[in-house]
Amino acid sequence: MTQCLNPGCLKPNPPEIKFCQSCGEKLVLAERYRPLKIIGQGGFGITFEAVDEYKPSKPFCVIKQFFPQAQGTQTLSKAAELFAQEAERLDRLGIHP
Ligand SMILES: [Zn+2]
Numbered sequence: 479m480t481q482c483l484n485p486g487c488l489k490p491n492p493p494e495i496k497f498c499q500s501c502g503e504k505l506v507l508a509e510r511y512r513p514l515k516i517i518g519q520g521g522f523g524i525t526f527e528a529v530d531e532y533k534p535s536k537p538f539c540v541i542k543q544f545f546p547q548a549q550g551t552q553t554l555s556k557a558a559e560l561f562a563q564e565a566e567r568l569d570r571l572g573i574h575p
Contacts, residue, residue, distance in 0.1 A: 480505045481513040481526055485545050488516070488524075506531065513541055521547050522561055540568075 480491045487501040498505055506512050510532040518525035523545035530539050542565070546557040 479514060481515050483507065483513055483526070483541070483543060485524070485543070490515075507541060511539060511541055522557060542568075 480493055480495060482489045482491060482498040482501060482503060482505060484498065484501050484503040487498060487503065489498060489500040491499050491505060496505060497503065507528075510530060511528045512531055513526040513528045515527050516524055517527045517540075523543045526541040526543070528539050528541045529536050542561075544558065544561050546554060546561075548554060548557050
């Protein structure tokens with residue numbers, strides 16, 4: 479299965495296809511990461527289990543989509559800052575033995 483990343487759609491699609499059958503959006507992020515299913519949803523956005531199709535072993539990975547529920551410029555800016563910090567931490571964690 480390939481999960482559509484469009485927050486207004488989020489429909490499941492068959493594996494191996496490139497565009498969502500419901501909304502027409504591209505399904506593979508950065509020509510590389512194919513979202514498989516939603517594994518979490520919170521105040522910052524949606525987390526998808528995904529597969530890295532660029533690497534020969536096609537390892538599982540995670541796509542975190544920034545889609546904050548908060549309102550107000552300051553709150554959104556703080557949310558963006560925290561999201562970026564989390565992305566850096568997860569990136570470092572990914573190379574830890
Ligand atoms: Zn879609």
